[in-house]
Amino acid sequence: GEDVEQSLFLSVREGDSSVINCTYTDSSSTYLYWYKQEPGAGLQLLTYIFSNMDMKQDQRLTVLLNKKDKHLSLRIADTQTGDSAIYFCAECEGGSYIPTFGRGTSLIVHP
């Protein structure tokens, strides 16, 4: 079955860039997602990328996809304290509309 792995914690200084990494096993993944969970809130879709793309940029967010290595990353430029949250990587395998999630990476932004 499909599997999604990500590191549990990332600590960055305010103003620096954050890079959250994710690896997945399913080569038939069609869509890959990044969700954000702020304290006391539900998972919120941040961005997604289709598997035929290498990169997607949306304001401070850059998603990079390396299909050969099955590696997905989320870069947050100029990280702010408000970016502190848990970031979940997720993927949908071909034919499924139900995302498979990782454990989530806790991003801690300190002054």
Add this chain to the structure above:
Amino acid sequence: EPEVTQTPSHQVTQMGQEVILRCVPISNHLYFYWYRQILGQKVEFLVSFYNNEISEKSEIFDDQFSVERPDGSNFTLKIRSTKLEDSAMYFCASSQKESVRNTIYFGEGSWLTVV
């Protein structure tokens, strides 16, 4: 912005007791989901529901679990006889369409502690 709401936010129950977790999906959504996350582990898919029936379920969703849409607005998850390993955060979600490009909206979660 419309949101998925869940109640209770936290419930403590004794092993063997029945628990019902409630969700109000976004009003014009047609697809409903339950996920759970055991502390420190991955967010796991439990079940999806459409047109008043289960459309897909995972291995976790055994006979102890059931879902229901009793009144056209609520979507419930029932655990018949809770076990210690059912302790987890349970997330309800909904979407307008069944599509990988369609956004799934999640609630804040219901934290279930089985003692």
